Amino acid sequence: MLDAETIMLATEDVLRRHGPAKATVVDVARSLGVSHAAVYRHFPSKAALREAVTRRWLHRAYDDLxxxxxxxxxxxxxxxxxxVFALFRAKRDAAARDPEIFATYRVLAAEHSVVAGEHVEALLGQLESIVGxxxxxxxxxxxxxxxxxxxHAQEWSQxxxxxxxxxxCTLLVEGLPAR
Structure with missing residues (x-):
C-alpha cells in the first residue's frame, strides 16, 4: 500500500540520484511503479513533497541539539x-554524508520556505533556552x-x-552576562 512514508523514502532516493533541480514527481512515481497522480494524492505538489522530505531529514539530522x-x-x-559545535558538526556532516538532500535544504533555505523557517525558529528556541x-x-x-x-557549506571543510x-565561542561566552 502506498503511503506518505513510502513516497518520502522514494523521493530521498530520487533526490540522491538526480539532485533537487532535476528530480520530479514523475521520477518518484516511476520508482514506486505508480502513477504521478497516486503521489499527488498524498502530496499536493512537488514543493510539498520536497518540503516534507526536507522536514523529516532535518529532524533526523538535528535532534541531538x-x-x-x-x-x-x-x-x-x-x-x-x-x-554551537554540535550544530556546526551536524551541518558539516550532513552536507558531506548526504549532499543531494542537503542541496534540497539549501534550495529551500534560499527560497525562505516554511520548512527552513521552522528549522531556524526551532534552533533559535533552543538557543534562547541556553542564553536566556x-x-x-x-x-x-x-x-x-x-x-x-x-x-557557507563550502567553507566547512577548511x-x-x-x-x-x-x-x-570564547568571545561569545565571555561577552554574555552571568545568569
Missing part, C-alpha cells in the same frame, strides 16, 4: 559551546552563521574551522 539545549545540569556557557533571551539567541545565531548557514569556531 535539543538534548544539549535542555541539559540544565550543564551551565549555560558549556551548553552554548556544546550546542530571544535577542541574545538571535545575536548568537547571526554571529555563528558562517558555521551553520548552508550558504582545516581551521573548528579552531575559529572555538575562538568565536
Amino acid at each position: 535539543a538534548a544539549i539545549a535542555a541539559d540544565t545540569a550543564t551551565g549555560p556557557a558549556e551548553r552554548l559551546r556544546a550546542w 533571551t530571544a535577542a541574545t539567541a538571535r545575536a548568537v545565531f547571526a554571529a555563528t552563521a558562517a558555521f551553520h548557514h548552508p550558504a 582545516a581551521d574551522r573548528e579552531t575559529v569556531l572555538a575562538d568565536l
Whole structure:
C-alpha cells in the first residue's frame, strides 16, 4: 500500500540520484511503479513533497541539539559551546554524508520556505533556552552563521574551522552576562 512514508523514502532516493533541480514527481512515481497522480494524492505538489522530505531529514539530522539545549545540569556557557559545535558538526556532516538532500535544504533555505523557517525558529528556541533571551539567541545565531548557514557549506571543510569556531565561542561566552 502506498503511503506518505513510502513516497518520502522514494523521493530521498530520487533526490540522491538526480539532485533537487532535476528530480520530479514523475521520477518518484516511476520508482514506486505508480502513477504521478497516486503521489499527488498524498502530496499536493512537488514543493510539498520536497518540503516534507526536507522536514523529516532535518529532524533526523538535528535532534541531538535539543538534548544539549535542555541539559540544565550543564551551565549555560558549556551548553552554548556544546550546542554551537554540535550544530556546526551536524551541518558539516550532513552536507558531506548526504549532499543531494542537503542541496534540497539549501534550495529551500534560499527560497525562505516554511520548512527552513521552522528549522531556524526551532534552533533559535533552543538557543534562547541556553542564553536566556530571544535577542541574545538571535545575536548568537547571526554571529555563528558562517558555521551553520548552508550558504557557507563550502567553507566547512577548511582545516581551521573548528579552531575559529572555538575562538568565536570564547568571545561569545565571555561577552554574555552571568545568569
